[in-house]
Amino acid sequence: MTSDIRDQDPTTYERPSRRRPGATATPVPDRYTDVYAAYETAVNDPLLRLDDDTRRNYLSRVRQYLAWLDATDLDGDPLIDPATRDWAARDYRAHLLTVLKRKPTTVNAHLTAIDDFNRRLGLGPAAAKRTALPNLAPRSLDQRAQLRFLRETALCAPRDRAMGYTAFYAGPRIHELVALDIDDLHISARKGVLIIRMGKNGKYREVNMHVKLRTELETYLTERASLRGADKTKALFLNTRGGRLSARSATDVLNGIADRAGIEVGRDEDFTSHVLRHTLGTKLAREGEDVVTIAELLGHSLETARRYTLPTDADRQAAIDKLTVDE
The missing domain is CATH 1.10.443.10 (Intergrase catalytic core)
Incomplete structure (x- = not known):
């Protein structure tokens, strides 16, 4: 069973794994520091068998999502209310596509990270559709x-x-x-x-x-x-x-x-x-x-x-x- 990250001690979490050279981490807004720290503890649990890239990407994408939440005027709390959770995920999806011009694969990867975050909050995944992807083989070396x-x-x-x-x-x-x-x-x-x-x-x-x-x-x-x-x-x-x-x-x-x-x-x-x-x-x-x-x-x-x-x-x-x- 997935634990609720709000029940965890935020003082026990470890620092994030290394970022890519030259990358700058999105800062976590003050009001979300504790919930992010608890999430970081959860994804660093060795029993999850997450590889370093997955763990690093989840944490990065959740930080970006929390920064967007902090700068967005929402009617309700998406970390508590399921209806607001859904609207927030849909609006963030639109933001990634239309404002930040992210590729569909990147947008879907962000939604996957947000789903994982919401599950560990005890909310479950948001009702937000994934962006349809081009019908192509996975990326490979030529x-x-x-x-x-x-x-x-x-x-x-x-x-x-x-x-x-x-x-x-x-x-x-x-x-x-x-x-x-x-x-x-x-x-x-x-x-x-x-x-x-x-x-x-x-x-x-x-x-x-x-x-x-x-x-x-x-x-x-x-x-x-x-x-x-x-x-x-x-x-x-x-x-x-x-x-x-x-x-x-x-x-x-x-x-x-x-x-x-x-x-x-x-x-x-x-x-x-x-x-x-x-x-x-x-x-x-x-x-x-x-x-x-x-x-x-x-x-x-x-x-x-x-x-x-x-x-x-x-x-x-x-x-x-x-x-x-x-x-």
Whole structure:
């Protein structure tokens, strides 16, 4: 059961996770300081298994929403009254679309964060429709960006190289990547299987390894044996102290590879760690794999896996560019 954040002690919350370089956090209005602090405590609960990006994005979007509430004249309190909650969410949706000119995907992401916030207030999600999205495949790296990412990955030290290839060829979510143990790898001379034991919604899955990934993991395992702490933990990817690498640090590694490869990093840019997962799904779909196989490999529902069969923005542009011009 989701707890009511107004019942939590606002003095126990931790500071927000790091922001992107150059970003400035929206300040929380004074009258909402306590309720925001309690919400921050709630989303930092490790039992939720939220990755760092999700947690950071939720907190950022809720701060922006609270700042908008503070500057908006509403007839009622949206943090107490369900009817005012609904009107506030709808008006904020219109504000994001028409005033701030946000994309539909961004607007929907804000509404998702606000729904989570309202649930933890004990109100439940607002009755606000999501903005219809273009019928496109999820954002993924194009062929040139893929090659640049792989070439830069090849230049990394064994641990980071293994992480980059695992993210690219196996498509784990970031929390799945860092949760891997050495006994989750079953490698033989001709094949390999990577086991995700606790995926989204607790799903278990097995991912067959690409030959390149198998080779790089074998190389890393040889080096790992000599690393600090290797004999004290089963964690596959270790930090410099010999413990399990955190999701934040793993994200930094992947972002660093992309940045050095000349790929724009950030949730509104070309690259996030999750884009690698979408890239794998899109590649599999373009190469003719059926959606059932894609769903099994990535731990998706069939409905989600079908999205990879939709055209990308690059596909639509290519279709237009093929038009004959009569001059």
